[in-house]
Amino acid sequence: MDDFLAARSQMALSLGFHIVFSCIGMVMPFFMAVSHYKWLKTNDEVYKNLTKAWSKGVAIFFATGAVSGTMLSFELGLLWPKFMEHAGPIFGMPFSLEGTAFFIEAIALGFFLYGWDKLNKWFHWFTGMVVGVSGLASGILVVAANAWMNSPAGFDFINGQYLNVDPIQAMFNKAWFSQALHMCLAAFTATGFAVAGVHALMILRNQNKEFHLQAFKIAAVFACIGALLQPLSGDISAKDVAKRQPAKLAAMEALYQTEKPAPLLIGGIVNEKERTVKGAIKIPGALSFLAHGDFKAEVKGLDQIPKDEQPPVAITHYAFQMMVGIGTLLALISLVYFIHLLRKKSLLEKRWLLKLFVLAIPLGYVALEAGWVVTEVGRQPWIIYGIMRTKDAVTPMPGIAYSFYIFSAIYLSLSVIVTFLLYRQIKMVPVLYNNSPSKTANH
Amino acid sequence: MEYVVITFLCLGILLYFLLGGADFGAGIIELFTSTKNRSRTRKTMYQAIGPVWEANHMWLIIAIVILFVGFPHIYTTMSVYLHIPLLIMLIGIIARGTAFVFRHYDAIKDDMQWLYNRIFRYSSFITPLFLGIIAGSVISGHIDTEAKDFQSAYIYSWLNWFSIAVGLFTVALCGFLAAIYLIGETEDELDKRRFIKKAEYMNIAAVLFGAMVFIAAHFDKIPLIDWVFKNPVGLIAIILASLSLVLLWYFLIRGKTQILRILAGFQVTMILVAISYAHFPNFIRLKNGDAISLFETIGPQKTIYSLGLALLLGSVLILPFLGYLFYKFQKKEE
Numbered sequence: 001m002d003d004f005l006a007a008r009s010q011m012a013l014s015l016g017f018h019i020v021f022s023c024i025g026m027v028m029p030f031f032m033a034v035s036h037y038k039w040l041k042t043n044d045e046v047y048k049n050l051t052k053a054w055s056k057g058v059a060i061f062f063a064t065g066a067v068s069g070t071m072l073s074f075e076l077g078l079l080w081p082k083f084m085e086h087a088g089p090i091f092g093m094p095f096s097l098e099g100t101a102f103f104i105e106a107i108a109l110g111f112f113l114y115g116w117d118k119l120n121k122w123f124h125w126f127t128g129m130v131v132g133v134s135g136l137a138s139g140i141l142v143v144a145a146n147a148w149m150n151s152p153a154g155f156d157f158i159n160g161q162y163l164n165v166d167p168i169q170a171m172f173n174k175a176w177f178s179q180a181l182h183m184c185l186a187a188f189t190a191t192g193f194a195v196a197g198v199h200a201l202m203i204l205r206n207q208n209k210e211f212h213l214q215a216f217k218i219a220a221v222f223a224c225i226g227a228l229l230q231p232l233s234g235d236i237s238a239k240d241v242a243k244r245q246p247a248k249l250a251a252m253e254a255l256y257q258t259e260k261p262a263p264l265l266i267g268g269i270v271n272e273k274e275r276t277v278k279g280a281i282k283i284p285g286a287l288s289f290l291a292h293g294d295f296k297a298e299v300k301g302l303d304q305i306p307k308d309e310q311p312p313v314a315i316t317h318y319a320f321q322m323m324v325g326i327g328t329l330l331a332l333i334s335l336v337y338f339i340h341l342l343r344k345k346s347l348l349e350k351r352w353l354l355k356l357f358v359l360a361i362p363l364g365y366v367a368l369e370a371g372w373v374v375t376e377v378g379r380q381p382w383i384i385y386g387i388m389r390t391k392d393a394v395t396p397m398p399g400i401a402y403s404f405y406i407f408s409a410i411y412l413s414l415s416v417i418v419t420f421l422l423y424r425q426i427k428m429v430p431v432l433y434n435n436s437p438s439k440t441a442n443h
Numbered sequence: 444m445e446y447v448v449i450t451f452l453c454l455g456i457l458l459y460f461l462l463g464g465a466d467f468g469a470g471i472i473e474l475f476t477s478t479k480n481r482s483r484t485r486k487t488m489y490q491a492i493g494p495v496w497e498a499n500h501m502w503l504i505i506a507i508v509i510l511f512v513g514f515p516h517i518y519t520t521m522s523v524y525l526h527i528p529l530l531i532m533l534i535g536i537i538a539r540g541t542a543f544v545f546r547h548y549d550a551i552k553d554d555m556q557w558l559y560n561r562i563f564r565y566s567s568f569i570t571p572l573f574l575g576i577i578a579g580s581v582i583s584g585h586i587d588t589e590a591k592d593f594q595s596a597y598i599y600s601w602l603n604w605f606s607i608a609v610g611l612f613t614v615a616l617c618g619f620l621a622a623i624y625l626i627g628e629t630e631d632e633l634d635k636r637r638f639i640k641k642a643e644y645m646n647i648a649a650v651l652f653g654a655m656v657f658i659a660a661h662f663d664k665i666p667l668i669d670w671v672f673k674n675p676v677g678l679i680a681i682i683l684a685s686l687s688l689v690l691l692w693y694f695l696i697r698g699k700t701q702i703l704r705i706l707a708g709f710q711v712t713m714i715l716v717a718i719s720y721a722h723f724p725n726f727i728r729l730k731n732g733d734a735i736s737l738f739e740t741i742g743p744q745k746t747i748y749s750l751g752l753a754l755l756l757g758s759v760l761i762l763p764f765l766g767y768l769f770y771k772f773q774k775k776e777e
Contacts, residue, residue, distance in 0.1 A: 064540075067541060071536070073508065084518060097753050395526065
């Protein structure tokens with residue numbers, strides 16, 4: 001394996017792994033806080049048990065997310081030293097704030113996990129909220145740093161020098177808001193569906209129905225609101241990308257020729273050599289509308305981008321299709337769920353609806369990863385868009401392939417162990433939290 | 444503002460060494476505990492470091508973020524030439540953090556515990572070993588930015604007697620810090636005795652490895668003795684460290700936990716000061732005799748200004764909260 005490819009693969013793997021864990025770590029605390037609040041208000045044991053059960057999940061995910069995040073803060077330098085040498089002082093501001101947010105999160109988590117019966121109950125609840133809020137803030141800040149790579153700001157690039165550095169301007173670059181919004185909604189949607197789906201599965205298996213039903217309801221509301229808002233945020237992102245990174249948009253839609261009006265492609269097989277797309281469904285003018293708000297507008301194709309500045313088209317296009325397709329599906333499920341809630345039907349009777357949620361367990365995360373592929377691969381060949389090429393940033397050290405193999409093994413085994421631990425946590429729910437009358441009667 | 448940033452950098456490294464070090468040390472203690480006492484040690488340890496360990500490791504993040512934002516040249520030089528030890532340290536951090544959490548949160552306690560324990564103990568040893576190796580390499584002057592071949596650029600930069608001696612010294616110090624910390628965390632007289640014994644052994648080990656560092660420095664032609672003894676601050680620091688060693692043994696025999704903790708922290712701080720003060724503000728010493736200085740490679744003014752501000756603001760938020768965390772979960776002395 002070539003070193004450059006190995007470095008990119010290792011970075012993609014580390015980010016892809018970290019994203020899942022950090023999203024769960026930043027969203028689950030909010031579910032926990034809702035359940036905790038209900039316990040404090042209603043004194044219903046189910047909510048207390050649920051909060052405790054979830055908090056164990058959060059502890060596992062937070063620790064894994066924290067160590068993989070630590071890893072990343074080093075990996076940026078280990079793999080891309082030339083990038084960090086110049087970019088560090090410019091886009092470092094969100095990272096230094098993120099350090100604070102992350103620190104607060106870790107402290108608050110310490111209070112929350114070990115604070116049962118030791119702290120004032122509302123202070124305890126508050127620490128749980130702090131975990132969520134600072135986690136979310138961390139997420140937004142890190143995304144703002146990534147947005148800077150797509151939309152460099154806060155410096156003047158003169159004769160290869162990075163001058164007049166302004167880190168605040170760099171942090172509030174043009175892409176930060178649309179990217180952060182899209183990411184946060186994605187985190188809530190993906191985590192919400194995953195959690196709701198797992199609990200739906202347990203309801204379908206007739207285990208601890210009351211416990212899992214309450215869990216399902218809390219997670220599903222977050223998931224469905226997120227999924228319904230996501231298309232709006234996607235629209236903001238699309239218009240933003242069309243303006244700032246026409247090459248990325250063209251790759252997302254595999255638009256080889258500039259067209260006016262431009263059609264939206266659904267599906268299709270990309271042939272990168274012949275620069276064609278076969279078998280796609282074309283919706284006339286729809287891409288013009290999505291990109292510029294006008295059905296007749298011109299959309300820049302890859303023919304207007306110099307050859308050596310074009311991103312890989314097939315990967316970007318397929319990932320984009322996958323993200324949008326799943327997003328649409330999840331939004332539809334959400335719509336059905338809300339209609340269902342309005343009609344006040346009991347969920348337990350609607351097994352097909354629960355089955356839909358079970359189906360959606362991995363989907364949110366698949367879409368989330370696909371979205372990151374779109375934004376990262378779509379930015380290539382640049383590491384700092386328009387300024388520095390990825391291949392110029394890579395470490396001079398040879399043999400990166402080996403470190404890629406090692407990390408693949410580590411991340412693979414961590415994923416297996418975490419899944420195994422969650423499986424065991426869920427399996428033990430009846431033993432740990434069963435307060436049903438039949439069991440208490442035995443005592 | 445640059446002084447604020449540099450102060451926080453030093454503080455971050457120091458606190459990571461003390462708190463994160465004690466944390467690694469707990470695993471080292473477990474590694475060197477006889478099988479029959481292990482589960483008891485584990486329990487005390489869990490109660491002691493469980494609530495605070497994540498926070499302890501944040502200091503590393505703070506230090507590394509300051510480095511890459513404020514001193515990118517130092518960060519990238521380390522990243523390139525110390526790639527391998529950094530990588531091993533990171534694997535250690537990942538393995539250790541996850542094993543610690545997994546073994547506690549595995550809902551079913553079975554044979555998997557054996558695996559978690561193994562991973563936890565060995566990574567608790569390897570991580571500070573490589574941290575020490577990295578620290579040693581930074582000042583050893585073996586980093587060769589002009590190297591032409593793989594070995595001299597990426598291997599001998601850290602694989603030398605001095606770095607390894609510093610690594611082992613770090614391990615002993617971590618174990619020592621942890622033992623001192625754990626003495627105060629147990630009620631049981633017998634356990635207390637055991638931790639006192641451990642602290643004594645670790646202290647002896649630290650003194651021995653400390654001597655080894657000097658010997659290795661001599662063979663690797665590193666003017667460590669000059670740094671420590673020919674510089675007034677270094678000399679005072681090393682005298683204070685030695686004095687606190689005497690006091691430490693005095694209080695160790697009597698088991699006065701709070702004083703011990705302060706003394707141990709003080710001693711380790713003094714050792715760090717003694718070794719590093721002489722070449723401040725130089726951070727990395729290079730093979731060709733040059734050095735990379737903090738002041739000369741500091742980032743642009745606006746960056747340093749906002750970084751300093753962020754750190755000050757952050758500490759206003761963090762420190763009271765963190766203090767309360769330690770206070771709340773500390774076992775009260777009667």
